[in-house]
Amino acid sequence: xxxxKVRSCGLxxxxxxxxxxxxxxxxxxxxxxxxxLSRENEELALAxxxxxxxxxxxxxxxxxxxxxxxxxSAEVLMKDSASEFKFYASGRxxxxxxxxxxxxxxxxxxxxxxxxxxxxxxxxxxxxxxNMHPAAMPPLVLVVATPRLARDLQRRNxxxxxxxxxxxxVEVAKDRIIGWPSDRLAVLAEHSxxxxxxMSDGVIEQVFSREAFQAHGHWLRYLHFTTExxxxxxxxxxxxxxxxxxxxxxxLSKLMSAAMHFIDAVGTYKLKPEQRARAEKxxxxxxxxxxxxxxxxxxxxxxxxxTAKKKEELEKLKRLTPAAREKAEARKQKVDAKRQIKSRxxxx
Numbered sequence: 001x002x003x004x005k006v007r008s009c010g011l012x013x014x015x016x017x018x019x020x021x022x023x024x025x026x027x028x029x030x031x032x033x034x035x036x037l038s039r040e041n042e043e044l045a046l047a048x049x050x051x052x053x054x055x056x057x058x059x060x061x062x063x064x065x066x067x068x069x070x071x072x073s074a075e076v077l078m079k080d081s082a083s084e085f086k087f088y089a090s091g092r093x094x095x096x097x098x099x100x101x102x103x104x105x106x107x108x109x110x111x112x113x114x115x116x117x118x119x120x121x122x123x124x125x126x127x128x129x130x131n132m133h134p135a136a137m138p139p140l141v142l143v144v145a146t147p148r149l150a151r152d153l154q155r156r157n158x159x160x161x162x163x164x165x166x167x168x169x170v171e172v173a174k175d176r177i178i179g180w181p182s183d184r185l186a187v188l189a190e191h192s193x194x195x196x197x198x199m200s201d202g203v204i205e206q207v208f209s210r211e212a213f214q215a216h217g218h219w220l221r222y223l224h225f226t227t228e229x230x231x232x233x234x235x236x237x238x239x240x241x242x243x244x245x246x247x248x249x250x251x252l253s254k255l256m257s258a259a260m261h262f263i264d265a266v267g268t269y270k271l272k273p274e275q276r277a278r279a280e281k282x283x284x285x286x287x288x289x290x291x292x293x294x295x296x297x298x299x300x301x302x303x304x305x306x307t308a309k310k311k312e313e314l315e316k317l318k319r320l321t322p323a324a325r326e327k328a329e330a331r332k333q334k335v336d337a338k339r340q341i342k343s344r345x346x347x348x
Contacts, residue, residue: 042079044124052256053066058253058257063092083103083104084101094136094263094267098131129236133267136266136267137269138279139279140190141163142190142224145221146186147185147186154167163188167190179211181208198262203258221241222240223240225237
């Protein structure tokens with residue numbers, strides 16, 4: 001059935017004949033807008049890939065295999081969703097693989113991407129996880145992060161919170177690292193000496209001096225090096241950077257180069273004998289404490305099961321007739337007596 005004619009949508013009379021045509025046009029316009037916004041994310045991801053993955057760039061120089069196969073930047077990226085892209089690389093000394101995840105704004109979601117953006121800000125970022133060879137990394141935990149993210153890492157209460165378990169706050173000595181941006185970066189370390197040893201003069205000059213940090217380092221969210229990771233890979237280096245706009249993607253170059261430097265620095269680093277002894281003792285203590293906690297939990301769960309079973313048995317007895325209840329209680333006494341005898345024999 002034809003609807004009434006309308007003169008709307010900014011078109012001339014006669015261009016749209018029905019309300020249905022107007023709604024169809026609006027729907028098509030929304031689809032075009034969503035596709036256009038999704039392409040913005042693709043262009044941002046490709047800008048990162050062109051800057052760091054194409055021939056002669058930082059990642060292509062450092063890894064034998066970039067992406068699922070050979071090809072240009074469009075082929076090395078894996079698109080998980082309209083707002084998430086991944087890049088895989090392998091074939092480098094000291095590590096087995098690297099996975100980079102680009103987390104972008106949900107531009108295709110008009111509500112989350114734009115309407116609620118001022119209330120729910122989303123920082124576009126790249127998170128890289130480098131899986132180190134176990135033999136290439138001594139026991140350590142080190143974090144360099146913005147103060148807010150450092151606090152968040154310390155406050156986590158999950159069982160895998162290596163930062164809370166192993167790290168303490170390090171106040172960077174001004175005479176050891178001149179110009180360190182203490183107001184912008186917090187350091188959490190198991191051994192403060194590891195932090196100073198890994199921060200070479202070249203990295204400080206390129207990224208962490210006050211001038212370099214203003215120009216390039218401010219894109220850093222955190223570095224997290226640990227041998228206490230969860231899952232299949234325990235020895236990992238994690239790097240998290242805020243993504244610049246497409247036209248300024250080159251500003252990440254110093255941080256990306258620093259990430260490659262840290263792979264080699266950690267892969268060749270050796271703890272002093274007394275440091276290694278303290279690290280291994282601490283891990284044994286933590287493992288023993290965790291075992292005791294798990295044992296306590298198992299005991300509590302077993303006690304809860306016994307209590308629940310006893311309650312269930314009492315409920316069953318209440319529903320029996322007096323004669324049946326008396327027989328059931330007699331059987332239970334015999335069973336309990338046999339169990340006590342067996343327990344005495346085991347003790348003897």
